[in-house]
Amino acid sequence: MVGSYKNYINGKWINSKSGKIFKSYNPANGSVLGTFQFSNSEDVDAAVDAANKAFKSWSETPPPKRAEILLKVAEILKKRKAELGKLVTQEMGKQLKEGLGDVQEAIDIFEYMHGEGRRLLGYTTTSELSKKFSMTIRRPIGAVGLITPWNFPIAIPAWKLSAALICGNTVVFKPATDTPLCAVKLIQVLEQAGIPKGVVNLVTGNGSEVGENIVKHPKLKAISFTGSVEVGRSIAENAGLKKVGLELGGKNPIIVMHDADLDLAVDGVLWGGFGTTGQRCTAASRVIVHRAVLHKFLNKLLFKTKQLTIGDGLKCDVGPLINAHQLHKVHRYVMIGIQEGAKLLCGGKIIEGKGNFYEPTIFTNVTKDMVIAREEIFGPVICVMPVSNFDEAIEVANSVDYGLSSAIYTNNVDLAFEAIEKLEAGLTYVNSSTIGSEVHLPFGGVKNTGNGSREAGIEGIHEFSETKTIYVDYSGKLQKAQIEDD
Numbered sequence: 001m002v003g004s005y006k007n008y009i010n011g012k013w014i015n016s017k018s019g020k021i022f023k024s025y026n027p028a029n030g031s032v033l034g035t036f037q038f039s040n041s042e043d044v045d046a047a048v049d050a051a052n053k054a055f056k057s058w059s060e061t062p063p064p065k066r067a068e069i070l071l072k073v074a075e076i077l078k079k080r081k082a083e084l085g086k087l088v089t090q091e092m093g094k095q096l097k098e099g100l101g102d103v104q105e106a107i108d109i110f111e112y113m114h115g116e117g118r119r120l121l122g123y124t125t126t127s128e129l130s131k132k133f134s135m136t137i138r139r140p141i142g143a144v145g146l147i148t149p150w151n152f153p154i155a156i157p158a159w160k161l162s163a164a165l166i167c168g169n170t171v172v173f174k175p176a177t178d179t180p181l182c183a184v185k186l187i188q189v190l191e192q193a194g195i196p197k198g199v200v201n202l203v204t205g206n207g208s209e210v211g212e213n214i215v216k217h218p219k220l221k222a223i224s225f226t227g228s229v230e231v232g233r234s235i236a237e238n239a240g241l242k243k244v245g246l247e248l249g250g251k252n253p254i255i256v257m258h259d260a261d262l263d264l265a266v267d268g269v270l271w272g273g274f275g276t277t278g279q280r281c282t283a284a285s286r287v288i289v290h291r292a293v294l295h296k297f298l299n300k301l302l303f304k305t306k307q308l309t310i311g312d313g314l315k316c317d318v319g320p321l322i323n324a325h326q327l328h329k330v331h332r333y334v335m336i337g338i339q340e341g342a343k344l345l346c347g348g349k350i351i352e353g354k355g356n357f358y359e360p361t362i363f364t365n366v367t368k369d370m371v372i373a374r375e376e377i378f379g380p381v382i383c384v385m386p387v388s389n390f391d392e393a394i395e396v397a398n399s400v401d402y403g404l405s406s407a408i409y410t411n412n413v414d415l416a417f418e419a420i421e422k423l424e425a426g427l428t429y430v431n432s433s434t435i436g437s438e439v440h441l442p443f444g445g446v447k448n449t450g451n452g453s454r455e456a457g458i459e460g461i462h463e464f465s466e467t468k469t470i471y472v473d474y475s476g477k478l479q480k481a482q483i484e485d486d
C-alpha cells in the first residue's frame with residue numbers, strides 16, 4: 001500500500017477541493033511512490049488566504065526567533081539525511097550520493113539562513129544635510145509564491161523556503177509534479193520544527209492550473225520560480241507587477257585549453273556532463289577543447305565514460321531520466337545531432353526494459369550553429385566542440401542564449417582571469433566543473449537564464465525582501481535636500 005498525501009494549508013493536511021489525485025513514480029522501475037492532491041484554483045485561494053492571515057504575526061516575529069525554527073529544520077534534516085537522501089534517489093532518480101547531497105544542501109541553506117536572522121543587513125551612510133541620519137533596512141515582502149522543478153527536489157525548495165521565511169514572508173509552495181513526495185516530507189519537517197500555521201502552505205498539482213493561479217494571484221506579492229525558459233517567460237508575462245525571481249535553464253561550457261591537466265578536466269567533464277544524468281541546470285553540456293589536446297582528451301573521456309554503471313541510482317553511477325517524456329526528448333536531440341553531422345562517439349540509445357535509462361552519450365565535431373549545441377537537452381549528452389585558440393573558445397562558449405555556469409581548465413593564470421572576465425555566465429569555475437555551488441554564494445545566470453535575480457547567500461535575502469530607506473532628521477528645522485536656502 002502506497003501512502004496518500006494531502007495539501008498543507010493553514011497548518012492542516014487536507015484534500016484538494018477537486019477530489020482528484022495524481023501519482024508519483026520511481027523513474028528507475030515505474031513503481032508508485034504515493035498519491036497526491038491534483039489541486040485547483042480553490043485550493044490555491046485557500047492557501048493564499050492562510051498565508052496572508054499568518055503574515056502579520058510572522059513578519060512581526062523578531063528574525064532571530066524565526067531563525068530558531070530554521071535551525072530546528074536543519075537539525076531534523078541532519079537526523080533524517082539517510083532516509084530523505086534515499087527518497088530523493090527513489091523519486092528523482094539521481095545516484096544515492098547525489099540524493100544525500102540534495103539533502104545536505106538543504107541542511108546547509110537552513111543553517112546559513114538561520115545565521116541571517118541575526119544579520120539581515122542594511123547599511124548606514126552619510127547625508128548631504130547636517131543633523132540627518134541615513135540608513136537602509138530590509139523588510140518582508142508579504143505572502144509569496146514558490147514554484148520549483150524536480151531535479152533538486154529538496155534542495156531548491158529549501159533555498160527558497162529558508163530565504164523567504166527568514167525575511168518574514170509567508171509562503172504558498174507548489175513543487176514539481178514529478179517529485180511531490182520530497183516536497184511533502186520537507187514540509188513535514190518544517191511542521192515538526194514548529195512553523196506556525198499558515199506561514200507555509202503546500203499545494204500540489206500541475207503547472208497550468210496550480211502554477212498559473214499562483215503566478216496570477218492578486219494577493220501574492222512575489223513569485224520565485226526555478227524551471228525552464230519557456231515557463232519562465234510565461235511567468236514574466238502573467239505575474240503583473242509582482243517581484244519575480246526567475247532561475248532558468250543553461251547550456252554550460254567547459255573550456256579545456258592546450259595546457260590543461262587533462263585527467264582533472266576529464267573528471268570535471270564526466271561529473272558535469274553525466275552527474276544527475278545530465279539533468280542539472282548547470283550541467284556541462286558543451287565541452288570546448290583545444291585541438292592540440294583533442295585526441296588525447298577524447299581517448300581519456302571515452303575510457304572513463306565506458307566505466308560508468310547505468311541503472312537504479314541506489315546502486316549505479318548514472319541513474320534514470322525523470323520520465324518517459326524526457327527520455328524520448330533526449331533521444332530526439334541525439335537523432336538531430338546525427339542528422340546535423342555531429343560525430344557520435346558513444347551512447348545514443350534508449351536502454352530497453354524497465355525504467356527511463358539512456359546511454360551516456362558523447363558527440364564530437366559539434367559546431368556552434370548546431371541545434372544540439374544551442375538547446376538545453378537535459379540528459380546525459382556531452383557535445384565536444386574543437387577550437388584552435390583561446391579567443392575562439394570564448395566565442396563558442398558565448399554563442400548561446402543561456403548564461404548560467406561556465407568553466408575553464410588551464411594552468412595559465414592570464415587565460416584563467418581573461419576567461420573570468422569574458423565568459424557570459426553567472427558562474428565561472430577555474431579548474432573545476434560547472435557544478436558545485438555553495439549556499440553562501442549567490443547563484444543565478446545572465447542572458448536567457450533568468451531576469452537578473454540571484455538565490456542563496458546575501459543575494460537570496462535580497463530576492464525575498466524589500467529595501468527600505470530611512471532618513472532621521474534631528475536638526476529641529478525643515479531641511480530640504482537639493483534645494484538651496486533663500
Ligand code: NAD
Nearest residue numbers: 148149150175176207211212227228231247248249250281
Ligand atoms: P518546468 O519549467 O517544466 O517546471 C518547473 C515548475 O513550473 C514545475 O513545478 C511546473 O509544474 C511549473 N509550471 C509549469 N507550467 C507552469 C505555468 N504555466 N505557470 C506556473 N508554473 C508552471 O521545468 P522542469 O522540467 O521542472 O525543470 C527543468 C528545468 O529547470 C530546466 O530547464 C533546468 O535548467 C531548470 N532549472 C534551473 C535551475 C536554476 O537555478 N537556474 C535549477 C534547476 C533547474
